[in-house]
Amino acid sequence: MDAAELEALLTPDGLRLLDALPPVESDDDVARTVTRLRKDGHTPDLVSAVVGQSRLRVKARAKFGEFAERMLFTRAGLEQATRLSIAARHAGRFRDAGMTSVADLGCGIGGDALGLAALGLRVTAVDADEVTAAIAAYNLAPFGDDVTVRHGTAETSDLSGVDAVWLDPARRTSGHSETTRTRPADWSPSLDWVFDLASRLPAGIKLGPGLDRDLLPPDVEAQWVSADGSTIELVLWSGVLSRPGVRRAALVVRGDTAHEVTSTRDAEDEPVRPLGAYLHEPDGAVIRARLIGDVARSLDAGMLDERIAYLTSDAALTSPFVSSFRVREVLPADPKALSRALRERGIGRLEIKKRGVDIDPARLRTQLKLRGDASATLFVTRIGDKRTAILADRA
Incomplete structure (x- = not known):
């Protein structure tokens, strides 16, 4: 627009x-x-x-x-906006820490500011794009004087009257439709500026979940967030917004429920073990947070391969941090032999998952020429140096 x-x-x-x-x-x-x-x-x-x-x-x-x-x-604003349910969880952290006034720097269309204002916090929302700021003002108008929307930059904003800040640096080129990703040094505001502000004021910083971990400051809490199976963001919390003793966290939200695993540091992985009765696929937030080892220990599970994020166990256990599958059998990984095996089993509906192998699931599905009324899940992965196909059912 x-x-x-x-x-x-x-x-x-x-x-x-x-x-x-x-x-x-x-x-x-x-x-x-x-x-x-x-x-x-x-x-x-x-x-x-x-x-x-x-x-x-x-x-x-x-x-x-x-x-x-x-x-x-705007199209770009919607793509980059935080889901309202997630924004409400973030806002709850500000409220629970005793904050009453928050500056939302880089507010976009106002998704996060909506969450903050809905919990009774006073919000100053700032965006550098004039059209986007006008749209945010419209979206936030129902909150009246509790929300002020300004057209301006984060770097020039007056923060003298706020308790904390929420920062969502622009990580893409400017525009309302098609945009491309930029480097941290070119973000607006830059990551260095953001981290400097977070060292002086309690802050929540919304970033992409794939951020280079070497860029993480040592004194912040890093929380990876997934929603309904998709890893959507990394939030860094500083000052009193950072929980004591927590440096790594994976928040897994499915519908109206949420579960979290936390740690003081990256977790040590469990040793590799042979394929057991169950195969577990860790949630993407758990993988990004490097807390697979802690989740594995809760399931009495081990790694299927030291370089692949699949777990295996013989215990009939599961958790909110994994999708669990009961293993049927190992099948030939060659597409022709695999196709024959699946047809013999009458499998016509197949969920295909892959890790550590260079295959296109859509192309593989065409090659398999599935027929039958049965359904299953197929994992194509690498165990050691061998490509392996594992047939399983959701537990």
């Missing part, structure tokens, strides 16, 4: 038109709606704005639920 489209949209008539539109869910819906609105005499800027927003509201349901129907977005 550009400034002209936003100006056309942010009028009583524009917002009423947007709210009156049925959901725009497909390319065909877009074409039909654009044709109808242009025929009704609406300007190109307004048509582009309301159709684009209606499409984004449909996509935003996954992150914001029913609140999406009352919000505005």
